Amino acid sequence: MAENWDDRPDVVRSVLEWRAEQERRLPARPTPGHSRSNGNGNDHAPLLPLTDVATFASQPEPEREFLDGAQLFPIRNVVLLMGDGGTGKSLLALQLAIACTTASPWLGIEVASGPVLYLSAEEEEDEMHRRVKAICRAEDIEVERIFGLSLIPMAGQDAVLAFEGKPNRLEVTALYRSLEVTLQALSPMVLMLDNLADVFAGNENNRALAKHFVGVLRHLAIKYDCTIILLAHPSLSGLASGSGMSGSTAWSNSVRARLHLHRPDGADDDDSDARILEVKKANYGPTGQRYHLRWVQGRFVRKEATNPWDRISTSDPDRVRDLFRSTQFRANELSDNWGGYAVADLLGLDIGRGIPAKQRTAEQNRLRNDVRTYLAGWVRNKAIYVIGGLGPDRKPTQFYSANPEEETG
Incomplete structure (x- = not known):
């Protein structure tokens, strides 16, 4: 006691x-x-x-930010997207870039809207052109609707951003400095680097160099307030084990999230278009999710993709507004009083309330992501609002509300 x-x-x-x-x-x-x-x-x-920790007492707790509703891509961090050659990781990354710049979902997942910078050392501009057009045709997106997607095609050119100078120490190149100037000018929400073997001229098995290079990229992510997605090929041992690892374990240990795109185990020729996107590491979100994908008409789609909005009736937004009008619910998912739990109860969905992220089932994680999608969509469409106020402890926090200017506390 x-x-x-x-x-x-x-x-x-x-x-x-x-x-x-x-x-x-x-x-x-x-x-x-x-x-x-x-x-x-x-x-x-x-x-x-x-930093004097005592000063935290008078400051609101900062919320963790993600690029997406499934919490796969933390903002101001470096994320590894691994995949063997020919699996389609560059295509998947380009789909994400188009989703972010057209306010569209990515694989059925809501993503933030903002500019994207994509440096490709693997594909020429013509190939990028073809892929963009194919994705837009399949998703019924007008190419002119893409706002803020900038490509840097560098196939066949020297795309090295850093190399080993002194033993176990990296030196950045003139291209790195030009990239930083470009980030400052464009302020992208996402920087995609395709891929590791082209932008890193060092021994991938060297722990110190791997950690240093991720640190160099993290500096950019923090300084320019963006998410950096680094595409890479797994090593032979990473392929054999299914871990998707490449070189030193420092690559996985240094990034905050790592995704692995691969073919299903035992896939035959009849299933050559099937892929699995697996969350191998997520410091700030749930791990272990497996998204089953299929290549269809020039892009990947979710195999099980039932649209989460299909279960929402026209009366549900009004029911949620009534609920948020009568009771305060927090916008922070880490709170026991998160508004998502109230929405899940209203819709009869089990999203694993009170269960640690690593212990939730895949179905609970999927439904939880659906609830995040609903909340983000309703906020975007101004059916509900996120407002500031004071919690029971008199500390600043954010709540869901049916009214845009309501004050709480």
């Missing part, structure tokens, strides 16, 4: 007095970047920038 410190004022007073004494003994904290002599030969070394 936790100690009730209100009943022990002597202990509290002693702790506070001790802390005050320690603070008096500490030297004044210099400004970050300020150097001072310490007698250890580091007279010109600046103090590292520090």
Whole structure:
């Protein structure tokens, strides 16, 4: 049982007095970047920038952001999309790029809308042109509707962004610097690099180099507020084991998410168009999901793809608005009072409430993704709103609401 410190004022007073004494003994904290002599030969070394954790108490908890409703692509991070040659990972990535720049779903998954920059060292512009047209025909998208998708075709050219200079250390190239200037100018939401073997001139089995290169890309992702999707081929051992790994384990350990596109085990010639997109790693979301795909008319589609909106009746948005009008539900999925749970209860869906992400079933994860899709769609269409307010603890948070300007708390 936790100690009730209100009943022990002597202990509290002693702790506070001790802390005050320690603070008096500490030297004044210099400004970050300020150097001072310490007698250890580091007279010109600046103090590292520090964050005082106590300041978090007065700040709202930042919500984790994703590019998509299935939480596959965390924003400001590097994601590996692995796949053997000829499986279609470049096509799948291009489908995602078109979805983001046309406000369309990707494999039935809602994605954020924004500009995309796609650097391809594998395909010429003509091939990219053909693929874009094929995807748009199959998805009934007008090409002129694509807003903000910029291609950098570099097939047959030197596309290296970093190479090993000194042992175990990378040096960036002039192309990397030009890429950074381009990111600054275009502010894309997504940067796609196709693929690792072309943009990284180093030993993929070298742990230090692999970690350094991912760190170089993460710097860009954070600085320019984007998701970087790095396409890569698995090694022979990665293919044999089904892990989809390539080179050193540092590649998988350093990125925040890793997806593997592969053919189904035992697939025969009659099933040559079938693929599985498997979530092999997700630091911030559920893992283990398997999306069964099929190549149809120049693009991939979900095999089991029943449209999640098919189960929504015309009266359901009104029922949800009535619910959000009468009761406060949080917009943060990590909250026990998440609005998605209320929607799931209303629709009779089991999305694994109270069950840790790694213990939920594939069906629960699929239905949970459907609920995310509904909420995102209703917010986008202004059927419901996300508003700011104060929670029961008087801390700033966000809630779902039926009204756009309602204040809570």
